[in-house]
Amino acid sequence: MDYAASDLTQRERYKVLTSFVLPRPIAWVTSVGPTGVVNAAPFSFFNVFCEDPPLCMIAxxxxxxxxxxxxxANIQRTGEFVVNIADEPLARAMHESSGDFPPEIGEPGYLGLKLAPSTAIAVPRLADTPWAMECRTWKTIDVNGDRQLIMGEGIHFHIRDELWDDKAMRVHMDRYHPIGRMFADRYCRTDDRVVFPAAEGAKGK
Structure with a gap:
């Protein structure tokens, strides 16, 4: 089975991409509205792309x-947002925050999620997530007038203490249980892991 992308509708292309590019990390983005309402919404068209500067992108x-x-609207107005990563205990709330909430209702307040102040920006983070990155807008790219790619520069990181070995600069993977996005209403756990020895490269060259 093969398709030319141009032969598919937008919805069909979405289904092909999200069915096979799996699992996808989820950016649980907090932003602040013009009246101070804190919005929290998940985006699985997301990833980090480099470390100097630390850049991420959401669609x-x-x-x-x-x-x-x-x-x-909030990011365009303020130029600030926080990328929070949900783990298993927060997965249900993360999913429920994807609902169609009116601007005057903040998902954290409605869902009983605790907020914590950020260090360098005005947008608060979700207090109980294992990892959060404060971001300022680095660049935006308009796609066909109906989608914006928002590139954010990470300027401050928050890590749950018990997850991080600050001497080795390494996560304790046995304690970290992020949730990945599959497609539709399907998510995945990330505890079934495989470890391969370091590759030696081709011999005799």
């Missing part, structure tokens, strides 16, 4: 009526 499409989603 935010517009609502079916053409209006900007709260996350996009």
């Amino acid at each position: 935010v499409n517009r609502r079916p009526d053409g209006q900007d989603k709260d996350t996009l």
Whole structure:
């Protein structure tokens, strides 16, 4: 089975991509609205891309009526957001925060999620997540007028203490249980892990 991307509808291309590019990390993004309401929304078209500077990117499409989603409007207005990573205990709340909440209702307050102040920006982070990165907008790219790629520069990191060996600069993987996105309403755990020895490269060259 093969397809030319141009022969598929937008929805069909989405289904092909999200069915096979698995699992995807989830950016649980907090942002602040014009009246101070804190918004939290998950995005699985997301990843980090480099470390100097630390850059991440999320893709935010517009609502079916053409209006900007709260996350996009907030980031465009303030230039700030926090990428939070959900683990298993927070997975249900993360999923529920993807619902269509009106701008005047903040998902953290509605779902009973605790907030904590950020260090370098005004947008708060989700206090109980294992990892969070404060970001300022680095660049935005318009895609066909209905989607924005938002590149953020990470300027401050928050790590749950028991997850991190600060001497080795290494995560305790036996304690870290992030959730990945599959497709539709399906997610995955990340505890089934495989370790390979370091590759030696081709011999005789």
